[in-house]
Amino acid sequence: MSDALPPGWAKEKLGEIVEVRDFEREPINSSERSRRIEGKPQAELFPYYGATGQVGWIDDYRSEGEQVLLGEDGAPFLDQHRDKAYMVNGRYWVNNHAHVLRGLEGALSNRFLVHQLNLTDYHDFVTGSTRLKLTSAAMKKIPLLVPPYAEQVRIVEKLEELLSDLDAGVAELKAAQRKLAKYRQSLLKAAVDGALTADWRAAHGAPEETGAELLQRILTERRARWEQKQLARFAEQGKTPLKGWQAKYPEPTAADLTDLPPLPEGWVWASVEQLSIAQKYGSSAKTNEDSSGVPVLRMGNIQDGEIDCESLKYLPVDHSEFPELLLEDGDLLFNRTNSPELVGKTAVYRSQMSPCSYASYLIAVKLSPWCVPELVAAFINSAYGRRWVKSVATQQVGQANVNGTKLAALAVPLAPFVEQAKIAAVLSSQRQESAQQREAILRGLKQASAQRKNILKAAFAGQLVPQDPHEEPARKLLVRIRAEGAENAKQPKPRKATKPxxxxxxxxxxxxxxxxxxxxxxxxxxxxxxxxxxxxxxxxxxxxxxxxxxxxxxxxxxxxxxxxxxxxxxxxxxxxxxxx
CATH class of the missing domain: 1.10.10 (Arc Repressor Mutant, subunit A)
Incomplete structure (x- = not known):
């Protein structure tokens, strides 16, 4: 907000131009509200408001009429794209997390006030680190711009007309965003249940090697690798292999076929352990911001089944866990600990950065070269995988966990290798198209946000509607209203007539x-x-x-x-x- 005011405008502190009605507030916990509204019809209930909007219902009201609610704590004060204030009307109840405000009658429109409060920079007025708070004293010091009252009305009408059109466009973009997310899930489902390549299978006939035959070959190679490692260990120790040493081979956990859906002909269920060469937890070492080191992928770097290379942390190049914890191309990254909604999200590392490591909340799985990792990731990220995650995750203090043992036992579909390659190619092509659409939607949302900000700035710089030099200047209006208020205060208050x-x-x-x-x-x-x-x-x-x-x-x-x-x-x- 510029210091140079348009003609007829004034600048006032909020406490001088707004009636603060926080005395109307009263918090009631959710259990008490539930008790009070139980069995009562909706028509007898009133909205119960908090910092950012309605949070429930109550059977009575403490406030009435048009007012503005501004968050006291719990509001997104430092997020320029989100509202901190909102309008309410009718009869309602406000808790102690929002300030109750009303523009000085005849001087400041509530609708004008709410838009200005959502444009305000709160950095100098809020306190706290984890949960920001706007105290009443600090709030009253917030500077507000006050145009002539008639101009406020014109500004709000034009502002809401423009913002309404803009909001309609944003709603369409968000609808497209939701549709794209649904399409992604349907694509993953089709990929892992065989629907994506149904026509391809019909055209190409039976494969030379079925999924079951491929699994047996993978298991044979797995045992051979173990035996080679054991023989190398005996040789290193200068020992002759003991009789029957091959019998000590730890057989991988087989897939549990209980309640699994049918697969296309030629496919087979296999456990992640059967398909794995190695499985490792990431590093718990403290990372830093020094980009000259090795980037460390964390759970936030897995987004929508892809590796997101933004917001990276680093470990020194000579870190003691390297090279053992350096990722290799094709490694599957599984997020073992996160919120219940996000735990289990999975992506494939494809040398987006090299060298690269990963943090302790991730598990890296190196799969057999005959198992395409993108298909395993697709299964875990699909609705099938999400149901499995929900069924095996353990809960602790708001966090969910799926450990490596449970991941190893997960049953995933294994198609013939040539069909795996075909599925991976179609998925890659479709994902590229989806990514382009997603980027276009995000650009549109960013442009809409910037346009919204520009419209608001123009409104509060006096550039949105023409000024009328014949209208009473805000400063003169405020002087008159305050003088009238002072005069009325001197008059004896009439006694309210009451019925005996x-x-x-x-x-x-x-x-x-x-x-x-x-x-x-x-x-x-x-x-x-x-x-x-x-x-x-x-x-x-x-x-x-x-x-x-x-x-x-x-x-x-x-x-x-x-x-x-x-x-x-x-x-x-x-x-x-x-x-x-």
Whole structure:
């Protein structure tokens, strides 16, 4: 916000131009709210608001009318792309995580205020490290720009027109983003259940080597590698192999075929351990920002089944765990610990950076050269794999874990090698197209965000709508409003007229007589009419009657039934006497 103000504008601290109504706030925990609303119809409930929006419902209200809620804590104060304030109206309840604000009547529009608060830079006003807080004292020091009131109205109308068009475009981009994510999942599913290459199989006929035959060959090579290592160890130690040493070969865990879906002809289920040459956990050594070292992939570097080379950390080139923990082309990276939603995400390292290592929350699996790692990754990232992760993950303090033993036992589909290559090629092509579409969507969202910011900046620089030199300047308006307020404060406050308690009691008695005579449900409006309360009666009189009715309801003397329409909106109340 520039220091050079447009003609007729003023700059004021928030506390001077906004009514802070935090006295209306009251927190109620979720269990208490649940108890209070249990069994009550939706029409009798009121929104319960927090730092960034509605967080539930409650059976009463403490605030009423149009106001602005600004987060006190828990709001994204330093994220320029997210809102910190929002409008509310009607009857509602606010907890202690949001400030309740109302623009000075006749001087500051609430709609103008909420847009300005969402453009404000909060760096100098919030405190805290993990959970930022905007205290009332700090909030009142926030500078606000105040145009003439009529200009505020024009700005908001134009602003909301432009932002509405922009939001519609953003909604379309996000819908395309969701559609792309669904397409990715359907592609993974088709890849691992054989649907992706169904036509190819039909055209090429039976393979020279089936998946079962390929698995047997992989297992034979696996045993041969173990025997070669054992013989090399005997030779290194200068020992003659003992009789029967081959019998000590540790057989890999076979795939558990329970509840597994059928596979195409020629495919077979195999465990990850059967297909593996090696499996290792990553390094737990402390990394640094020195990019002259070896990059270390962490769980955040696996995104949508791909390796993301942004936000890297490093270990020194001469780190003691190297070269043992350096990745090799084709290594499968499995995220063993993360949130329940993200644990198990998997990608294949394809020498995006070399040399490269990986952190302890990842497991690197080196697969047989006859098993294409992209297909194993596709299975783990598919809906099939996500169900498996959910079934085997253990939970600890908000984190989920799938260890190496469970990963080794995972059953994955193994197709004939030539078909694996075909699937991998189709997946690669489709992923490239999807990546291009995803990048186009992200560019569109970034452009929309930048455009939104530019529109807001123009609005609060006086460049969005023309100024009218004949309108009362904001400074003059504020002086006049404050003078009027000071003058009104000197005047004695009129005493609020109240109905004598005896009169209300008499009306309640008459109401009971009406309900006794009716003997059945009667609309509250009709019952009040028969008691002499006309449609044009004062609101406070009706409220006093309703207060008495609530007491009678609690005492079991009468029942109050709310009648709603098909959308759950309240139409009216019915009354019925329960005792004679």
């Amino acid at each position: 308690k005896k009169e209300i009691a008499a009306m309640v008695t008459q109401l009971i007589d009406v309900l006794t005579e009716a003997g059945d449900w009667v609309s509250a409006q009709e019952a009040f009419r028969r008691c002499g309360v006309a449609d044009g009666a004062l609101t406070d009189r009706i409220e006093e009657l309703y207060a008495e009715l609530r007491e009678l309801d609690k005492a079991g003397i009468l029942a109050v039934e709310t009648v709603t329409d098909a959308q759950g909106r309240k139409l009216h109340d019915n009354l019925k006497l329960l005792v004679d």
